Amino acid sequence: MQVVAESFPDNPVVVVVPPDHPLMSEKDIEPSRLRDAPFILREPGSGTRLAAEKFFEQHGVVLRTRMEFGSNEAVKQSVAGGLGIAVLSASTIRAELASGELAILDVRGFPLERKWYAVYPAGKQLSPIVKAFMEYLFAAPAHGENGPSLPKG
Template sequence: MNLRHLTLHQLRIFHAVAEHNSFARAAEALHLSPPTLSLQVKQLSETVGQPLFEQLGKKIYLTPAGKTLAEASGDIQLRLDRLSEDLSALQGIERGSLKLAILTTVKYTVPKLLGGFCAAHPGIDVAMVVGNRENLLQRLANNQDDLYIMGQPPEQLDVLSEPFADNPLVLVAPPGHPLVGRKRIAPARLKDEPFILREAGSGTRLTTEKFFAAHGITLKNRLEVGSNEAIKQTVAGGLGLAVLSGHTLTAELALGELVQLDVKGFPLIRRWHVVVPRGKRLSAAAQAFREWLFTHR
């Protein structure tokens, strides 16, 4: 076995197969034909001198040698990424890349900030993923991105977080609701009202339930919906009330499709946080965008 004969290209291909747990999906991700990819993995296996995968039914699994190589290839890829960041840093922030993961609700505000940042630094390659809280927590745990923007930093992960902007949560109703136009509505008045809620684990839902629980109220969950857009349409259709970020409601409130209720204690003020794993070394581009959030909010 002479590992000097293996190539970084082969390791990259092998790492993709191990990550996707599929030759076909890895080939698609790398824009390679399946035969070309399979040949590279076969040659790498011959260099190692042991099989790297075994197939049981339609699924493939790493062999003990494959697991060892997967760990090593991950270390090598991490070191190459760090090398790229170091070289980019020597050229200043006008080169490099930024991987950003943001909460679904933040898509109404952060992309505008990102647009200004990209205009000021056109040489930076940017990738942005938009997902719900569960998606972001999984990506954060796997260290898949540079920066994460969410409402409530996770307590179960070792991270550094800093608030950079307010996120007011408001209570909305359809235009014909009996409470529209009432002033200083007591929270207790809403105990029998049906609510349209985000999925369990959503930061907005957790904050809403905490507020009403403090007033001795358990919300009547009429529907559980996984997106803000669907919630807005459902409320506009007269199926219930909802608590949503004020940033998501500008158009609907202006057009009169939804009405903000004047409930005591609202709006609930949450904060947007920029989150990174503790100890993560940020690239020059990521550090620059982090600072941009605080100076251009």
């Protein structure tokens, strides 16, 4: 089957910590400094987890997994509770950043830029609803108009 894959706004991935994390006062943190940090990770096979593992492996760091969850909500709540740090899509933590429940750690090389894709069968006539949804996806910034300000990696 032939498909069309169209990328839409970037999906930056960031290191997430509770706001009182000891490294929050630092900038441009070397990835190796997180070698002993307990990580709260998504399940094996998750795209976010794979991106994090690849990044840290390239920097000689094997992630110390404290917990694994199949949902972003469980990961966020564990991090907010001080159980470890995580690597998540910035688009999933908007509310927690705004409320001060979570913070983004300024780690060198982050944010990781990942793409999201809308994929559909080639030659398929898209319904008006699907067309409207696609227009929305391609017009909407990944973080909304007032999304988080991310450290440059």
